[in-house]
Structure formats: structure tokens, C-alpha cells
Amino acid sequence: MDKRLKYGLWAMIIVAVLAAAHVAFWQRYMVEKDFRQVELAVNYDEIRALSGLAGLSPVEGLQEFKKHGVTAVVLREPLLEDLAAGGRIEVFTGQALLDRMASQPIASPPAIVKEHTYILIYSQDLYQQIFTHMSAKLTGVKGHEIGAATYIIETTAPYIESKESIKKWLGVGFTQASLDDVVQAGLKPIPQIRTWPADQKNIRQVFALYRNIPGVNTVLFNDDTLPGYNSKYLLAEVANELKKSDVALAQVEFFNQQGFNKLGILLDKRVVRLHTISPDELKKMTSAEALDRYALAAAERNQRILYYRPSLAGGGLLQQNLEFLDSLGDKLEGEGLTLGSASQLPPVPVSRGLVFLTGLGVIAGGLLFLGKLRWHPLLLALGAVAVLLWLGLLWFDFMLARKLMALAAVVVFPTLSLLVFLRQEGRSVGQAILVFVKLSLFSLLGALFMVGLMADAGFMLKLDQFIGVKLAHVLPLMILLLYFSLLVAKGLGVPEKIRGLLNQPIVLGIALMGSLMAVAVAIYVLRTGNEGMTVSGLELQFRSLLDQILGVRPRTKEFLLGHPALLLLLLYGYRNNRFLPLLLLAAIGQASLVNTFAHIHTPLVISLLRAGHGIWLGILLGLVVYYLIKLAAGWGRRVQNG
Structure with missing residues (x-):
């Protein structure tokens, strides 16, 4: 590659790093660090039942819960x-x-x-x-x-x-007695509204009725479809009525509601994320497991309303539930959170200029990647076309442009980092560790650019999401497997190398190894994305243990598989295609490292800690495996030599 072009591309990357870092670490971090107040809410009907068992009136029961950190009460709209x-x-x-x-x-x-x-x-x-x-x-x-x-x-x-x-299905409003009880107890009502067959006229009529409820600053919808969900005009009418009431919209985690994301955008992203554990789930959990789940939801996924569903089975129920809330309050404070009215995420300013500059850094990385593939004669033309397409897409659909460029960033940089730093010769332990750190930091440029491109309240509240999750994990693997397979194959040009690989006799061991690799990739793909495979109970226990020890658990596929494999690959070098399994695992580790930051709803500090723990643990485990291999090899030689 021409030196001037190479230096120019690196200059573009440096400018893009500065632009993305400003957005990621100044604008987003500064917003997140003040977004730390969590609200505890309970269900009115459940507290009324619990109070009756304890010989208390509903107001007295609510006041007891207020003493232990509760500030809001969910009123579920009754049915006929x-x-x-x-x-x-x-x-x-x-x-x-x-x-x-x-x-x-x-x-x-x-x-x-x-x-x-x-x-x-x-x-x-x-x-x-x-x-x-x-x-x-x-x-x-x-x-x-x-x-x-x-x-x-x-x-x-x-x-x-x-x-x-x-x-x-028909909700018929809220009883005056329940509203009076909540107000008398000094708590805030959160109406949980049932859906209905909405039209423009009745939307106004219905919300006029709900506006009479005093002290409401958050509204929760009950059903899996929102009123007017199938019409943008009706959703706009719902948003207009909610704005008149000056309320935020509660988003229930793990409960998909049709029309919610569109309504959240129409409400100028005035959304509060809510986490709850259903009574059926709670029966299968220990108190410690429930505490961990609530605390992780608040600390790692920005859930700002924790909706506590009290246990209604056993003896001493009132005291048992109050003690749980005390423990939860202590655990949240240990995570650096405070109890009170739910924090609402303020707007995160989005500069089109900074987004454009960040995208140029991704384009520059893509051109360096193509340079590694020896596309030198076409680089200038491809670069000009890419910049024009980037400008056009930003003008045509600003949100889609950001998502596509973020996807490109998390594919290009992990792939390029392995192409740049891997070689056929081995390295000393010190050199391998140093190169490992450099390689990981280079991969993380993709994460930085993605965070800079997607620093927006809509992504942070999961009203919108990163696209191409599975592609972001799979494409680097496919590119690297093909590249390194051809790199060590016999032949002068690419066509000859491909023919040589295809004409090789199939050896049983290689066939078995290939089958195992295919299964591993399939499992890896199934476990990625927003709807992955079900995790076993044993793995959940292991994750919980890591959380307790480290505060923020690293990703298993990084520190147990990907990072140790990468260190071994740097120590031994990619000598031939027998090292393909190590390359596959190394690519998985780097792709996972970068895609950790695709969870925009997770605080940036948490993602950084997760990535950091994965790196140092992966290096440590890789060294343990390396020295065990050396010991085993030495023992084998001694046995062979008598």
C-alpha cells in the first residue's frame, strides 16, 4: 500500500477516535453517571391482601412498605x-x-x-x-x-x-378507594392501563378519565398490544394525550408490547425501564437469587423501577417481605445506586458532524482491511465511493446509516486486528502478552466507533437496537478462516491455493475436526443475539459466582475460550491449518469483546469492566494452559527417551 495513502487512512482513524471518544466518554458517560436513582414499587392488590393477613388496613400496610424504601404503587386496572x-x-x-x-x-x-x-x-x-x-x-x-x-x-x-x-379484557378504571389509599399513604400511583379498541375520539375520552388520577408521573400499559398499536396516527394521538398528562412511560423488561417502541419515540424517549419478577418465578428462587436478579437489572441494564411482587406464602409474611426490601436497598447502595423517584434518562445530544467523522474512521479501517487482502489498485476508488454512500445514507435515513456503519465497525476491526498481528512464527511469553493487549485494543476501536455512532437515548432505552448481531459475530470468523486457510495453502495465486485445498484427500481426523468446528460455530451463533439459547442452571450458578467475586462478570466465551486460544496462537504462531481451531476460538473471543459494547442499554463503565476482566483472566488462563502443555511435552520426551 502506498505510504501516503496509509498515513492518510491512519489520520482519518485518529480523527474518528477523537470524535467517537468525545461522544462515548464525555456525552454518554456524563449522562449515565447521574442516572443512578432507582424506584421501588409494589402492587396495590397484593399489599392489601398482605395487610389483611397481618391485621392492618391497606393504608397501614402501604405505610409500612414506605418505611422500607417503597415510593410507588402499581394500580392494575380491574376487569369486569x-x-x-x-x-x-x-x-x-x-x-x-x-x-x-x-x-x-x-x-x-x-x-x-x-x-x-x-x-x-x-x-x-x-x-x-x-x-x-x-x-x-x-x-x-x-x-x-x-x-x-x-x-x-x-x-x-x-x-x-x-x-x-x-x-x-375490558378495563373499567380505578376505584376511588384504591386511589385514596395510595395518596393517604404518601405514595405515588402508577396506573397499569388495559388496552381497548382505540380510535381517535375514544383515545381522548379515555385519557381524559385517567388524567383525573392525582400524583401520577409514570404510566404502565398492561397488555402485549398498546391502544392504537397498528396505526401511527393513533399512536401519535396516544403520545399527545400522555404529553398532556406530563408522564413517563414504563417499559417492562422481557415483555414485548406491540407499538411500545414507536410510542416511546413519539414521547421524545421519555421512558423508564421497569424490571419485575413474577410470583410464579419467585416461587422457584431463593431470596439471594431474587436479590441478585433485581440488583443486576438495576446496575447492569439501567432498570430504574424495580416492581416488587411480595411473597404471599408462609408465616410472618409482612416482616419477611419488609426484610427483603431492606436487603435489596443495601444491595443497590452497594452498586452505587440510590433509592427514590426513578431517574429519567436525559436527552443525549447527537451531532451529525461527529457521526460523519466517526463513520470516516470505519471506512478508513475498511480500506486498510482491503489493503491486507491486496486490493491496492482499487482502494482510492472504493474509498471515494464509500464516503459518497455514507453521505447519501446519512441524508436519506440518519438512523439506518448509523446502524449499518456500527455493524461495519464491529466486523472490520476485530478481523483487521487478527490479520495485522497474527503471523506464522511464534513469540516469547512477554512479546505474546504485549501483542495480545495491542491486538485487543485495536479490536476495541470497532467498539469505540460503534458506541460513538449509537450514543443516543433511544438505543440506551432499547427503543431501538443494534442490527446484525449474528452477522457481527459470524463474518469475522468466516473471513479469517478463509484468509488463513489460503495463507498457508500450497500454490502461487488464490485460484491455485483454492484448487489445492479442494483437491486434498479427506483425512478422517480433519473431517472430524471440521465437523466439531461446524457444531461449535452453530452453537456460538445460536447463543448470540437478543433471543439466544436457554442457559443451563449450572452455567447460571457459575455466572452468579463470577458476579459475586468480580462485581461484573466477564463473558465466558472470552476468558475461558477465545482469549486463551489467542494467546496460544501468538505464542506458537499460525504454522499451518492444524491451528484452525485455535484461530476460530480467537476470532470468537475478539468478536465477543467488541460486541460486548453493542448492549447500549448497559452502562459504559460496566461494559469496560466486563471487557477488562475477560482480558486479564483470559491471559492468565492462557498462560496456565501454555505451561501445562510445556510440562506435558517435557514429560513425554523423558518417557520416550527412557
Whole structure:
């Protein structure tokens, strides 16, 4: 490669490093370091039940939880089915109501239609609550007063015993008693709103009802679809109504809600991440495991509301749950977090100029990579085309441009680092460790550029995500396996080398090794991405142990496999294709190292600690394996020589 071109490309990389570092370590880090307050929330119905078991009123029970760090109460919007199960209303088909009236006449009944649904209510306040919500959410709703404190609501919605029944999905507002209890206890309500068949008119009507709830600053949606989820116009209307209420939107971790990400963007990313453990999951956990899960969610994934579902089985329940919250508060403080109102992530400024400069660094790295592949005559032309495409994509779709360039960064730099630093000759231990560190830092340029390109509140809140996760892990492996296979193959040119490899006789050992490598790559690919393979219980215990010892656990595939293999490869050199398994593992380690930072919702400091622990542990383990091999080889020679 021409020296002037090479120096020019390195100058572009240096400028890009400065641009990305400014965004990553100044703007993003400064935002994250003040984003440290976590809110503890409980469920109103569960605390009411727990309080009753302890001989306390709901207000007294809530006040006890407040003393132990709780500041918010989730109020789940009741269904008609819930109220019927509690004996507060009765729900009939028209025919069933006629049959009942034959034996129990009703004073002044309306004309009964057999196909309609009828709700019998014995409280004026409850009637007003249900009627206003049903009238706002459904058409064809009528209300009738049929006697002293006795009311009927009639709806054309059919009564059917299935999950489509309005009994099972229609939310009917929040009882005044529950709202009064929360306010009297000095806590903040978080309404958990049921979805409904939304249109532009009823969205305004329904949210006007919810706006009457005092003290709300966060709203939680209950179902896997949001009102208006299938229409950008209706979601915009929902966002407009939420803005009128000046509330944030709670995002439940591990619970995909259709329309949520779009609504979060429309709300100017005013989103708070929420983590909870369901009662069914909690039954299978020890207290220590539950504490670890809550603490990790807050410390490593920026969950800022921890929604605690209390245990309702066993003796001394109230004290048991309060002690758990005390332990959780201590654990969070140990992670450098504080209890209080949930921190909301402030906007992270995004400069198009800095994004453009960062992208130029990735392009320069790509050209250096192509130079290693001996594409020298085409480099200038390819570079000019790449810059023009980068400019055009930034203008056409700024968000997509950033994602694609971030993907390019995490493919190019781990691949290029191995191409630059690996050689056929071995090195001394000191040299190998030094080169290992240099190689890893060079790979991490890809991580730096990715972080600079994706430093945005949308990515940090998982409203948007890095694309091409599996490609980012697999492409470096494929490129490196092909490159080094050809590097040591016999022949003068690439075509001759390929023919030589294809014409080689298949040896059983090589075939078995190839099969094992293919299986290893398949497992590796399946375990990457946002929806990976299920992790075994033993591995979960091992991860928990690492968390307890190190504070932040390194990735297993890095410190147990990839990094030790890379150190051995540097010590022995890539002599021939018998070293392909080591190369495969080394490439996995470097790809994983860089992709650690693709989890933008994880605080930057946590990712740095994770990467650092993986590197020093990997070097240590690699040295142990190296000296064990030397000892075994020495012992073998002594045995052979008698």
C-alpha cells in the first residue's frame, strides 16, 4: 500500500477516535453517571391482601412498605371479571337476565335484548366508574337506574365465555378507594392501563378519565398490544394525550408490547425501564437469587423501577417481605445506586458532524482491511465511493446509516486486528502478552466507533437496537478462516491455493475436526443475539459466582475460550491449518469483546469492566494452559527417551 495513502487512512482513524471518544466518554458517560436513582414499587392488590393477613388496613400496610424504601404503587386496572369475582357486580347475557327476572323480578327493568350483555351494579360510585369507562371505550353502551342504589349497564358487545369476552379484557378504571389509599399513604400511583379498541375520539375520552388520577408521573400499559398499536396516527394521538398528562412511560423488561417502541419515540424517549419478577418465578428462587436478579437489572441494564411482587406464602409474611426490601436497598447502595423517584434518562445530544467523522474512521479501517487482502489498485476508488454512500445514507435515513456503519465497525476491526498481528512464527511469553493487549485494543476501536455512532437515548432505552448481531459475530470468523486457510495453502495465486485445498484427500481426523468446528460455530451463533439459547442452571450458578467475586462478570466465551486460544496462537504462531481451531476460538473471543459494547442499554463503565476482566483472566488462563502443555511435552520426551 502506498505510504501516503496509509498515513492518510491512519489520520482519518485518529480523527474518528477523537470524535467517537468525545461522544462515548464525555456525552454518554456524563449522562449515565447521574442516572443512578432507582424506584421501588409494589402492587396495590397484593399489599392489601398482605395487610389483611397481618391485621392492618391497606393504608397501614402501604405505610409500612414506605418505611422500607417503597415510593410507588402499581394500580392494575380491574376487569369486569375481577369485579364479578369479588361480588361487586353481576354480568349476564340478555337471556340469562330474563331467566333470573322470572324468579327475582327487577323494578323498572329496561327492554332486555337476548343477544346483549348486562351488568348489574349496587353502588352509585362504582356504576359511575364503570359506565364512564365503558361509554368511552365501547359503542352502544346504555345505563339505567332501576331502583334504589341499583343500576344496569347494557352493551351490544356479546357475552361469550372465551378470552374475547369483554369480561376478560375490558378495563373499567380505578376505584376511588384504591386511589385514596395510595395518596393517604404518601405514595405515588402508577396506573397499569388495559388496552381497548382505540380510535381517535375514544383515545381522548379515555385519557381524559385517567388524567383525573392525582400524583401520577409514570404510566404502565398492561397488555402485549398498546391502544392504537397498528396505526401511527393513533399512536401519535396516544403520545399527545400522555404529553398532556406530563408522564413517563414504563417499559417492562422481557415483555414485548406491540407499538411500545414507536410510542416511546413519539414521547421524545421519555421512558423508564421497569424490571419485575413474577410470583410464579419467585416461587422457584431463593431470596439471594431474587436479590441478585433485581440488583443486576438495576446496575447492569439501567432498570430504574424495580416492581416488587411480595411473597404471599408462609408465616410472618409482612416482616419477611419488609426484610427483603431492606436487603435489596443495601444491595443497590452497594452498586452505587440510590433509592427514590426513578431517574429519567436525559436527552443525549447527537451531532451529525461527529457521526460523519466517526463513520470516516470505519471506512478508513475498511480500506486498510482491503489493503491486507491486496486490493491496492482499487482502494482510492472504493474509498471515494464509500464516503459518497455514507453521505447519501446519512441524508436519506440518519438512523439506518448509523446502524449499518456500527455493524461495519464491529466486523472490520476485530478481523483487521487478527490479520495485522497474527503471523506464522511464534513469540516469547512477554512479546505474546504485549501483542495480545495491542491486538485487543485495536479490536476495541470497532467498539469505540460503534458506541460513538449509537450514543443516543433511544438505543440506551432499547427503543431501538443494534442490527446484525449474528452477522457481527459470524463474518469475522468466516473471513479469517478463509484468509488463513489460503495463507498457508500450497500454490502461487488464490485460484491455485483454492484448487489445492479442494483437491486434498479427506483425512478422517480433519473431517472430524471440521465437523466439531461446524457444531461449535452453530452453537456460538445460536447463543448470540437478543433471543439466544436457554442457559443451563449450572452455567447460571457459575455466572452468579463470577458476579459475586468480580462485581461484573466477564463473558465466558472470552476468558475461558477465545482469549486463551489467542494467546496460544501468538505464542506458537499460525504454522499451518492444524491451528484452525485455535484461530476460530480467537476470532470468537475478539468478536465477543467488541460486541460486548453493542448492549447500549448497559452502562459504559460496566461494559469496560466486563471487557477488562475477560482480558486479564483470559491471559492468565492462557498462560496456565501454555505451561501445562510445556510440562506435558517435557514429560513425554523423558518417557520416550527412557
